[in-house]
Amino acid sequence: MTDFLTTPGFLGTKATLRSDLTLVLILITAVMFNIGFILARRKQFNAHRWVQTTAVIINTLVVVFSMVTSYIIHILPGIPAKLGEGDYAVTTLHALIGTIGLIFGVFVMLRGNKLVPKSLRFNNYKLFMRWAYALYMLSTLGGITIYIIVFIFGI
Incomplete structure (x- = not known):
């Protein structure tokens, strides 16, 4: 049923449709988090809460249904033997930062x-919100870096 996700992506790289969709959705949530940040600075707290809550939900769904699956299939079997290799180390660090950011961000959203x-x-x-935001943006930059390394440079 999900075989179409392994077809070539739409961004013109070596990525699959799943990877391209994941990247686009994560970039959309990053934009949403920035919009939410601006709304909070403008003291539009109700709009801020709705934007951030929506972004957290989208992000959580993408992580659970795409990133975790990809990590389990492609990276986890090589741990710990290949952890010293660049792609395994970078992806595992990204997963660690992302997991901490996701758990913390979901907690902050639930609290809000x-x-x-x-x-x-x-x-x-x-x-708390600034820490959640910082972890999310750091993880997003890590994910973009991994996408570029794997699907553009083919390393």
Whole structure:
């Protein structure tokens, strides 16, 4: 049923359709996170919450249904033996940063929507949101780098 995802992508690289869609969706969520950041700076907190929540949901779906699967199939079988090789090391570091950012970002989003128990709530939104944003952007840059290395340079 998902065989079409392994067909050649649409960005003119060596990537599959799945990889191209993943990249585009992650770039869209990165733009959304930046828009949400701007909305918060303008004190448009309700719009900020909706944009960030939507971006977190899209990002989580992409990570769970595309990136985790790809990592398990292509990278995990080579761990730990090939961890010293560039693509395995870079991809694993990206996965680690991305996982931390995803978990932290989902928690911040749930907190912002008052969906966590009172004992887990925090009041210093700026600190937590900025860390979640920074981790997300760092992971996004890592993902773009991996896409370029693998599908453009073919390393």
